């Protein structure tokens with residue numbers, strides 16, 4: 295529930311927007327941008343206008359996302375959702391070659407169920423990322439396209455279920471970065487610049503999409519890297535980051551039910567029905583890596599050009615969900 299003064303700011307923002315932009319904004323979105331700007335109406339308005347312009351420029355509304363209804367292959371592993379089946383990343387002919395190259399650098403990522411409040415949980419095997427390959431073999435455009443596709447997927451396919459569960463607007467995720475296996479060779483400058491490009495897009499055009507970020511099993515070397523990253527993050531983002539030491543399991547269990555948290559993070563979930571369990575580790579050995587075929591086009595978009603073009607006229611490809619009560 296909004297406080298009376300917040301309600302006032304909301305009306306003020308709506309009135310001010312109607313004078314400069316011919317478009318209706320859902321209340322949730324207005325609140326999201328107001329929260330991101332500490333309820334400053336002018337700043338929220340400017341960020342919304344920038345976001346609308348940016349979304350038109352990249353045609354974000356027509357980017358295809360995987361659902362169980364359109365059968366597009368998912369770019370990230372998923373567990374326990376209504377609108378997308380449990381999946382792992384597997385090479386599919388309609389994916390672009392760049393997505394397969396990115397998958398080979400990622401240690402393992404999974405959207406895994408919900409926390410106690412209805413925020414989807416993203417678990418990332420940060421310590422297994424091949425940052426050097428990511429920095430040297432992936433372009434900034436490819437990695438930012440991948441991030442935008444992941445954000446659109448999260449917002450259109452997973453968040454709606456979070457809202458249903460919580461009975462209120464849910465627009466942010468709980469993320470867990472597991473640094474097990476992390477070592478100094480991963481602190482690769484090019485990879486950190488990718489991270490900077492991603493942080494800029496997410497903080498500006500997808501504000502308030504992070505609810506909490508827990509960093510667990512971090513080695514002392516992580517502190518060095520975190521000093522480099524810190525200035526790129528705004529204070530509101532930094533407030534949401536919790537670097538946890540020993541005993542992190544009990545903190546995670548405060549926010550996440552044991553059955554929704556993998557055993558390797560202190561919960562009871564094993565996802566034994568899926569190869570790789572809760573968060574499959576992506577093999578870093580060359581013989582087990584994903585291999586692109588001739589069908590996977592060398593384009594910076596996440597899917598091949600035919601699918602990208604088809605999505606311009608096909609709402610199902612853009613993640614249309616059935617109407618739910």
Ligand SMILES: [Zn+2]
Pocket residue numbers: 373406554555556563564565571572573
């Ligand atoms: Zn699981």
